[in-house]
Amino acid sequence: MTNHTDLSAAGLEQRTAALEAVFQRKGNLPDGFVDDFSAMAGTTFVTANGARMVARAWTDPDYRARMLQDGTGAAREMGFEFPAWHQKLTVLENTDKVHNVIVCTLCSCTAYSIIGGAPGWYKEFEYRSRLVRESRTVLKEMGLDIADDVELRVWDTTADTRYMVLPLQPPETVGWSAEDLAGIVTQDAMIGVAPVASARS
Template sequence: MSTETSYSRPLAAPEKRAEAIVGALKDKGLISDQDIAEYAAHAAQRWSADNGAKVVARAWLDDDFRARLDGDATATLAALGYSGPPQQTRIKALFNTPTLQNVVVCTQCSCTAWAVLGFPPDWYKVPEYRARAVRESRQVLRELGLELPASVQIRMWDTTADSRYFVIPVRPEGTDGWGEKQLSEIVTQDCMIGVANPIVPPL
């Protein structure tokens, strides 16, 4: 899901910088178009928010798995085949409760736990989100479409070079008897960043 908010904007400047870097590397013979295509295909296949959605659904259904995820998410995810680049040495699962909403931000750039979130959405990279999310958390979430009551505490987690986070949202009511596949279909990338909560489709 792509969150449509004031944070959505053309990313012309980053795109131009990326093109310049790619051009310089190609000029030096360090990469080729084939290298780029193969990496993009590999990344799209291996790093996906679909992975995270399956993890969340399983955590809702399996208390033992949830406990392992809470104890050591990095090892638990690796056992499922979900691991990011070598520099992503630690992934932590953040568990929401009815009175706690965890939210992920990267104030320095736009890092995410690629293995379970995939590449970050455009709005996550926008400087306005990165700058305001920590200072004005409740207002930013409201602008992103998530209205939380005052009784819900918001806890922001700033991604670092070696620590990546993803959110396990609260399982919504009305999902009793659902299997893992059906549950995973209501878990979006935004839910696992913490700026949205799963919604049960109307019958």
């Protein structure tokens, strides 16, 4: 009888090691792939990419229009790429009358090559299920109180489409450089669960 290790109570590192061993045994995991991919993701798939896009949109009206029409093209214009399995990026513009927020009800997908890997709370079942049903309540619990006269739109990630929010620019930051603006744009703001604060990072 084959001896199978019970991983039901195993920690993350132990489960990861077990999966790597299976993939390697089947020839599906080239030597060094995990380390190489982790290093690449740590330097390439970061929140700073989306922050730079937002900052440029705030300072360049032509780029802003292109970004809202074709988020994928706008990202590639700045040298950012996407995995083969999600080639479409849609950018959602927040205004004084419309607030957008994103979720993945099936799992925890994000445009991670643009806004970074999903934070822990984004992956939790409570956020994924309640945001759709109790949007304003959930956002208020997270510290963002949306006024009743502002339309709240919840966008659920699909198999091939990823979203990012173009947040409102704090009025007091008009005239800042794109570099300074990028420094205040957070992942939470590009998910839509927090405003952009004007304090310089």
